Amino acid sequence: MIEKLVKIIDPIGLHARPASILVATASKYAENNVEIVINENKIVDAKSILVVMGLALEAEQEFKIRVNGNNSKKVINEIVSFLEEKNILITV
């Protein structure tokens, strides 16, 4: 299990296109669980568009991305760098 703390930088927050891109990216990794961790009581599936949008996260908000399964280090790095490239979030 590996985690990274990130901050949303897209001005519209984590809905519409940014959410869609995050979910599409996470969904590519069929062998891994990818989760968004707000706090220990609020952990959600990053492959679910409805749940991710439902979080209604805004710009400047921070959360952790958590990956389980094979090659989790490689997977989390790929996911995070892709989202950074798209100017959706940055690592903190």
Place this chain on the structure above:
Amino acid sequence: MKIIGIPASNGISISKVYKYVKNELVVSDKLIDDVDSELTKLSKAIEKTVMSLREIRDITAKNIDEDHALIFDAHLQIATDPEFKRQCKELIVNQKENAAKAYRDVSLGFISLFEAMENQYMKERAEDIKDVSERVLSYLLGVTLKDLSLINEEVIIVANDLTPSDTIQLNKKYIKGFITNVGGKTSHTAIMARSLEIPAVVGTYDVLDKVKNGELMILDGNEGLAITLPTNDEITRHLLKIEELKIIKDNNSKFKDKKTTTKDKKEVELVANIGSTSDIDSVLSNGAEGIGLYRTEFLYMNVNDYPTEEAQFQAYRKALEMMEEKKVIIRTLDIGGDKQLPYMGMEEELNPFLGHRALRLCLEKKDLFKTQLRALLRASCYGDLHIMFPMVATLNEFREAKDFLLECESELLTEGVKISKNYKVGIMVEIPAVAILADKFAKEVDFFSIGTNDLIQYSLAADRMNQKVAYLYQPYNPAILRMVKMVIDASHKEGKWTGMCGEMAGDLIAAPILLGLGLDEFSMSATSILEVRHLFSKLNFQDMKKMAIKTLDMSTNQEVKSFVLKILHK
């Protein structure tokens, strides 16, 4: 039986009725024993949904463009959402609910979750979830869902209303027209029909109740009526009319590559109004000399989020490149009022038509405005760009907008971006105060384009969509003609020009008057251009001048109309 409505798009069709009604989906509470069977039903239904959404997505990308197809990408993500499936599975396995009930219950849960959110954009996402759930449920219940894009025979669509999303899916090859209960001449349904160049009639109140699926119907978009279960006689008559229209069209087509000149060699410009770059083929094939109005709102509508600078730049560049050396007037964002963007989270206003919209909105939300202006400036090198600001009320507003545009230009130049030195900046004249002060504006703008749809409504203080006062929508009212003359004269005095992008420009009674008043450019839907060019070729400009002056001295709409008709018939 004759059904009367409002003519929304020209043409006559004789085809079968296709009733577009959303089906009722009735879910039962029955519990089940065979859990595996229900789980299989659920996966199959989701699979079928994914397949049709992919098909619709591709059809939309082909018929319209990539951007509009993105709506269906979002639907695909919802359909395959793993949390959704997990919750359904839990209800089927643990509560022994049948698949349809489980699916419906879970969807209602998500729908209420989103509907309860404060953010307007999120509320709208509930609509997407409803849409996708309807699809899956209809597969689960074995009820056919009507997908307009999957229609593969010639039909006339009869519906209560057609949303832009509905019309986006239509394939001209099979859809021979539409007729709806609601809607007006400038509603989206009407505009879409004119873009697709298929006949349409709107505002019939109850056509949906009066017809049966598969029945033969004659749809006359010119007259604004439909005839159901036509007699052989009626069919023959309309087939003849179709032939006549075709002959007129062929005659008009001779004027396609000609300049617009009168008998005594006076030249004016006939250009087209468009909503998106997909309209441009029709613009060129109808012999337009340019684009007099590119309504950029459509870039912001039917998408989930603000269009990016890059996406806008690509659209503007495409328009400019396709039109080559011909002028393209692009109007900056004109939303608010009856045109809302759900993701903007706008507050409701009591009087949206007199409210925070168009340029006022852009001057307040400068980032939004900046994105559009940057995209426009970047595209300026690809053709003859004219930027136009809508809903200008005061000279200060224009100055503020122009200054901001120049700021954006400086920034881009510092970034090393190439910008044309020849682009023009003008304004729409839709607010009476601007028409009256046109002489002052003429010193600072490069051109005027009169937006008569709104100018007439604001001047006569009447909403044309309100049946009770629609009679006050009077394009030939001398008050309007005098204002138009003021604007034209003011522009000519400063060596500038005036065009018109309101419906009036393509009106066969108004156009000769406008010609006589000295209007330089007439912008209309592409399909009206050849007819107007043909008409002008038969007119004498000097005679029209004399006629127009006389109309300025008349007192009523009717007086002007009768006078002009008399002169034209000679």
